Every structure is written in C-alpha cells, then in structure tokens.
C-alpha cells in the first residue's frame with residue numbers, strides 16, 4: 114500500500130541565527146530539505162507535500178517536485194500539519210508520513226520500514242523514537258510502568274524527572290490521515306511555547322482509544338535534528354563518513370577521508386583517487402582511473418576516464434578522457450576539454466571548447482573560444498572577449514601555434530596550421546598556414562653600458 118509524505122519546513126530555525134531559512138542550509142552542497150525529500154522519494158513515496166513559511170521564496174525553488182502548502186504564522190508543528198489538511202484530503206492520501214525538514218540524515222529504508230510496521234499494526238499513530246546520549250532539545254517519549262507509550266513531552270515543558278528520560282521523539286511519524294485530522298481538531302496550545310505541538314497527538318490518540326505505536330530506531334545518528342550550527346557540522350561529518358565509506362568499499366581510493374568532501378549525488382567509478390582537501394559537489398561524475406586533488410573543488414562537472422585535476426577549481430565543466438588540469442587552473446561554466454587536452458598553471462577558461470590534444474599550459478585566459486585539435490597556446494595568451502558591452506568569440510584552427518603573450522581581440526579567427534609571433538595583438542583574421550606578427554618592431558639604439566661599469 115502506498116503512502117505520501119508531508120515535510121515540515123516552515124520554521125525560521127531561530128537557533129541557527131541566520132538570515133537564511135534553516136532548511137536551506139546545506140550539507141555537502143545539498144540543502145537540508147532536499148536531503149529529506151530525496152530520502153522520501155527513494156523510500157517510494159507517492160506525493161510529497163512541503164509546508165513552507167519563513168523565507169518561502171528561498172525554500173520553494175529547492176523542491177519543484179513537491180506540492181507546497183503555506184503556513185503564514187509558525188504556530189507549531191501540529192498547526193503546520195493542519196495547514197496541509199485540505200491538500201492532503203484533496204489528494205486522497207490514506208497513509209501519511211510526516212517528517213521534519215531538519216533531519217537530513219534520514220535513510221529511505223527507515224521510512225519504508227516505519228510505514229510497513231504502521232500498516233501491519235493498524236495503529237492510527239506510529240512514530241520512531243530513539244535512545245540518545247544527550248536528549249537535550251528533543252521531545253521525551255514517556256512510557257507507563259508496563260512500557261506502553263503514554264505521551265511526548267517537549268524539553269521546555271518537561272519536569273526535572275522527565276528531562277532525564279533518554280528516549281526521544283525522532284520527528285518521523287506515520288499516520289492514518291483521516292484519524293490524524295480527527296485528533297488534531299482537539300489540539301491545544303496551553304504549553305510553555307504556546308504552540309500547537311504535533312507531538313500531543315500521541316496523548317490525544319490514546320485518550321480516544323486509538324492505537325499508538327512507538328518503534329525504537331536502530332541508528333540514532335540518522336535521525337539527528339539540525340537546530341544549530343554545531344549540529345549542522347556534526348551531521349555534515351556523519352554524512353561525509355557515510356558517503357566516503359561507501360565510495361571506498363566501491364573501489365575508490367580516498368587518501369584522507371576526513372578532508373574529502375563528496376556530495377550525495379556524486380558518482381565515482383572504481384580506481385578513482387581522491388587526494389586530500391578536495392570537495393566534489395552537485396551532479397559531478399568521475400570516470401575510471403581519474404585522480405582528483407589535492408586541494409581541488411569540482412561542482413556539477415563530468416570528468417571522464419584517466420584525467421588528472423591537481424589543485425584546481427572546476428564548475429559546470431566537461432573533461433573527456435585523459436585530460437589534465439592544473440595545478441591551479443580555474444575552469445568555469447561551459448568549458449569542454451576534449452580528449453587528451455591540457456589546462457595548466459594559472460589558467461582560466463570560460464565557456465570554451467579546447468580541442469583534442471590542445472594545450473593551454475601557462476597563465477592564460479580563454480573565454481568564449483573554440484580551439485581545434487593540437488593547438489598550442491603560448492604562456493600568457495589571452496582572448497579579449499569583452500568589449501565593455503558584449504562577449505565575442507575567438508576561433509583558433511587545428512594545429513595552430515600561438516606565440517607567448519598573444520592577445521586575441523575578439524571577434525577574431527585564426528586559421529589552421531597558423532602561428533602568431535610572441536606579444537602580438539591580433540585584431541584581424543589570420544589565414545590558414547600563415548604567421549601573423551602584430552607588434553612594434555624592435556629598434557636597436559646607441560651603445561649602452563651599465564652605470565659604474567664604464
């Protein structure tokens with residue numbers, strides 16, 4: 114039987130002390146909310162509903178695949194669920210998973226198994242609880258002498274004795290939707306925070322003679338809620354360890370896992386080597402035998418086989434097989450490096466195609482350019498692509514040899530098998546097989562001796 118998921122993400126996240134809504138903060142390049150929605154998707158949810166409030170213009174674009182519900186005033190988690198009532202009823206949702214947008218480490222099987230247990234049990238309310246070393250901040254799960262759950266008490270409402278309880282509410286629930294809303298009608302806010310707590314639904318269900326099931330989670334780290342920046346860093350470290358371990362078991366060498374930051378959507382082939390202080394984020398993929406790092410940052414890039422990226426930054430880039438980059442290159446969006454090409458030291462390339470086996474070895478800027486195959490760009494050469502208003506293209510034909518410190522004043526074209534003299538400022542097209550020299554001619558003057566050496 115299917116289920117839908119409601120993610121609560123309207124809170125401001127006051128404890129983050131941020132201008133940015135809490136669920137938009139990122140772990141390994143992916144927003145907290147996105148981690149939760151992706152986990153629900155992987156667990157097989159039908160529809161995803163997200164309750165938004167504070168900073169919704171920032172949060173909404175993160176979840177284009179969800180039905181959005183707006184909570185104008187953040188009156189508590191129970192109130193947030195009530196805001197989704199009509200959308201959920203209109204969609205005919207029978208089984209509903211509710212999860213906080215601030216539990217990014219939640220794993221798909223944990224959601225799926227809570228749903229399965231809930232459906233087998235027939236309870237109206239099911240929740241996942243956990244034993245934690247430090248329960249501070251969480252709602253405590255209170256049980257009676259026989260061990261049955263009787264209610265959840267929030268940190269701020271708990272007595273001294275209740276605060277010592279180390280079984281806490283994870284914030285992951287499964288409900289029979291119709292029963293949930295019948296119970297929520299009785300929700301009150303006579304508590305310390307004057308909020309409508311979703312957690313009160315446990316006591317309400319029991320009072321109404323409904324079944325409540327509290328399952329203990331096996332892994333507590335995955336249910337850690339992020340409320341402040343310390344917890345954000347801890348969760349990042351957990352996610353990092355989890356992801357790196359999986360890659361290493363899949364045949365990736367990670368020399369120093371503590372300083373390799375690999376995003377959840379990165380795909381690495383076997384025999385890839387990740388050297389220290391390297392971060393790979395977004396939709397990045399790296400093919401067999403490529404070596405990335407040390408000190409490299411790669412975002413949303415496709416790197417093929419046997420490439421080397423040393424101490425460089427790549428954003429929205431494609432590298433074909435056997436490309437080498439760096440040390441200290443900056444490849445910007447739209448750069449395509451064809452097979453066997455090279456971008457060397459202090460080289461910046463933007464929105465350009467570097468043809469097969471072409472080389473840009475030292476101190477160059479290549480922007481809005483297309484280089485054919487086996488081109489050699491001399492040190493310090495630059496495409497002057499911007500006239501102050503618009504960007505213009507530079508085309509350089511195959512096997513051409515560009516002398517050091519050549520300026521290409523775009524738009525401009527260099528033919529095939531052509532050459533430029535060092536220091537040339539190229540403003541006109543260069544035909545195939547031609548050497549262009551565009552610089553002041555050298556004049557040797559009178560004889561000269563260094564002072565004091567006469």
Ligand code: UD1
Nearest residue numbers: 121122123124187188189190193213214251252282284338
């Ligand atoms: C909540 C639970 C607590 C549990 C903990 C697990 C309640 C009352 N408490 O506490 O029992 O142990 O999560 O992490 O539910 N939100 C809204 N609208 C609101 C208030 C909150 O959408 O009006 C959202 C927040 O954006 C957040 C989630 O609900 O994603 C939980 O809110 P938060 O303030 O973090 O609750 P906790 O104090 O962590």
Ligand code: MG
Nearest residue numbers: 215338339340
């Ligand atoms: Mg929380």
